[in-house]
Amino acid sequence: METGIVSLSDPRKVVEDAFISMVDPKYLDRRGEYLDRLDADGLAFLEVHFAGLPRKTARDLIDGGIVPVGDGRVDLGALRVCDLFAADLLLRLPSVDGHLEKLYFQGDAEERRMVLRALPFIESGATVCRLMAEAHRTNDEVIFESGNLDSDLVTRLLDDDAYNRVVLKCAFMAAPKERLLGWETRGNPALSEALFDFMTEREAAGRPIWPDTAAICALETSSLTERLGREADPTLQEALKRLLAEIV
Amino acid sequence: MTRIFEPHCHMFSRVTDDYLRMAAAGVKVVLEPAFWLGQPRTHVETFIDYFDTILGWERFRASQFGVHHVCTMALNPREANDDRVNDAVLEVLPRYLEKNSVVGVGEIGLDDMTPTEERCMEAQIQMAIDHGLPILIHTPHRNKRQGFIRCHEIVQASGIEMDRVLLDHGNEETVKITRDTGAVQGFSIYPHTKMSPERMVQIVLEYGVDRMVVNSACDWGVSDPLSVPKTVDLLKAAGVSEDDIDTLVWKNPVAFFGRDGRGSEDEWLTPPDMDRKKLFDGNSVLRGQDPDGDWDREPV
Ligand SMILES: [Zn+2]
Numbered sequence: 001m002e003t004g005i006v007s008l009s010d011p012r013k014v015v016e017d018a019f020i021s022m023v024d025p026k027y028l029d030r031r032g033e034y035l036d037r038l039d040a041d042g043l044a045f046l047e048v049h050f051a052g053l054p055r056k057t058a059r060d061l062i063d064g065g066i067v068p069v070g071d072g073r074v075d076l077g078a079l080r081v082c083d084l085f086a087a088d089l090l091l092r093l094p095s096v097d098g099h100l101e102k103l104y105f106q107g108d109a110e111e112r113r114m115v116l117r118a119l120p121f122i123e124s125g126a127t128v129c130r131l132m133a134e135a136h137r138t139n140d141e142v143i144f145e146s147g148n149l150d151s152d153l154v155t156r157l158l159d160d161d162a163y164n165r166v167v168l169k170c171a172f173m174a175a176p177k178e179r180l181l182g183w184e185t186r187g188n189p190a191l192s193e194a195l196f197d198f199m200t201e202r203e204a205a206g207r208p209i210w211p212d213t214a215a216i217c218a219l220e221t222s223s224l225t226e227r228l229g230r231e232a233d234p235t236l237q238e239a240l241k242r243l244l245a246e247i248v
Numbered sequence: 249m250t251r252i253f254e255p256h257c258h259m260f261s262r263v264t265d266d267y268l269r270m271a272a273a274g275v276k277v278v279l280e281p282a283f284w285l286g287q288p289r290t291h292v293e294t295f296i297d298y299f300d301t302i303l304g305w306e307r308f309r310a311s312q313f314g315v316h317h318v319c320t321m322a323l324n325p326r327e328a329n330d331d332r333v334n335d336a337v338l339e340v341l342p343r344y345l346e347k348n349s350v351v352g353v354g355e356i357g358l359d360d361m362t363p364t365e366e367r368c369m370e371a372q373i374q375m376a377i378d379h380g381l382p383i384l385i386h387t388p389h390r391n392k393r394q395g396f397i398r399c400h401e402i403v404q405a406s407g408i409e410m411d412r413v414l415l416d417h418g419n420e421e422t423v424k425i426t427r428d429t430g431a432v433q434g435f436s437i438y439p440h441t442k443m444s445p446e447r448m449v450q451i452v453l454e455y456g457v458d459r460m461v462v463n464s465a466c467d468w469g470v471s472d473p474l475s476v477p478k479t480v481d482l483l484k485a486a487g488v489s490e491d492d493i494d495t496l497v498w499k500n501p502v503a504f505f506g507r508d509g510r511g512s513e514d515e516w517l518t519p520p521d522m523d524r525k526k527l528f529d530g531n532s533v534l535r536g537q538d539p540d541g542d543w544d545r546e547p548v
Pocket of ligand 1: 283
């Protein structure tokens with residue numbers, strides 16, 4: 001629907017504002033060059049020159065914070081200058097369908113990171129979810145983080161099963177819950193129980209437990225209290241009591 | 249210890265012990281030129297997977313042993329003759345030439361000196377010009393002198409700046425031609441051949457180190473990934489100055505390949521992230537070893 005009013009969270013506007021207020025002005029000429037060449041040669045230009053963005057712009061993090069974008073939120077402070085350039089260029093394609101995946105799968109680690117960091121700006125649910133799942137599958141921390149953390153894509157788009165696997169990976173990597181924007185809205189019984197199992201596994205191995213375990217389990221305690229009623233193993237029963245006490 | 253930029257080694261075909269030994273001998277950077285695999289590939293897709301491997305997994309593998317990995321991309325002269333793949337490979341190359349760890353176009357050049365080889369070589373020199381990259385030229389092992397002269401003619405006709413040209417696999421004969429051209433001369437030191445470390449010392453004593461680099465060209469054949477450090481030891485014993493040796497095995501290749509933000513001396517002197525708990529696409533170099541252990545002190 002064309003209203004003539006540009007919303008503050010319009011992805012293009014968010015990127016534009018970030019360029020103006022958060023990026024060193026010395027990069028603005030370069031931005032102009034890229035946009036001109038994209039206009040002239042379209043996707044063919046992007047397929048060849050996307051790889052060079054980190055080298056030709058910068059790998060420094062931009063100086064930003066959490067802002068609304070489209071229907072969600074993104075932490076701009078997690079983006080590098082080249083990630084913002086990538087988002088800017090990708091948003092100018094008439095449609096990202098097919099192209100985004102092509103750029104991702106043809107890309108090296110840095111290109112993949114840029115494609116993933118652009119996902120919160122892209123309004124194409126199916127493609128975004130496929131690439132988030134792909135980033136999860138790789139078991140590469142930087143790739144996983146780029147696709148799944150520092151925005152609310154995970155809390156907005158994933159079903160419980162997929163969401164729980166992302167939270168468990170955060171627990172495994174010791175990534176703080178705050179990097180999953182909207183974490184406080186997404187507790188579920190299976191997640192609490194899985195986090196409890198992970199905690200006791202870590203305790204048995206004498207390894208550090210995820211500091212956010214209690215905070216996430218507090219969102220949904222039914223499975224834990226139910227388990228307390230039927231848990232026969234005294235060590236696990238003790239651990240359940242400790243966790244529930246921490247929550248209250 | 250002398251710092252070394254090894255400007256020609258096919259690590260794809262080597263084992264982890266080679267990385268351990270090279271790192272221990274002072275090798276900070278390895279350059280992997282795209283080449284052929286010992287038998288012909290029959291689909292462009294196998295080239296694509298190979299290119300992605302030397303940009304991805306091989307680079308990660310090197311980093312796990314404290315070595316930086318860069319590469320040059322090309323359709324090699326041998327497979328340039330194969331009409332099943334040559335044009336399709338040329339078509340995908342431009343997007344590889346913009347990757348950040350690609351520091352040149354190579355190995356290009358001549359093998360049998362056929363018209364098709366020459367056409368592919370010319371097309372790839374033009375790509376190097378378009379993408380602002382230097383070129384690494386494989387000169388024929390058979391009929392060396394004539395092949396060398398023909399490579400040089402093609403290069404000159406292309407208009408590429410001569411300080412962006414490395415003519416590799418040289419010897420005493422070719423060095424006489426290269427000195428006058430402005431190109432860099434590469435020498436590949438192979439064990440049990442005429443181009444031995446001892447012979448390289450004689451060349452340095454006679455011609456100096458200006459516009460020269462040495463490499464092992466190690467691959468799946470009889471070759472020695474330590475031939476550069478071994479040459480360094482002999483150069484020291486022959487009284488060549490530390491400064492000249494540093495120019496030969498570090499400054500020259502760093503200046504030749506480290507251009508336009510594609511790597512730099514500072515970057516290459518800072519060791520890569522060696523954290524062995526990290527994975528590449530879920531894969532690790534470890535086979536049950538302790539990621540923090542000191543098992544890597546000695547090769548197996
Ligand atoms: Zn070679």
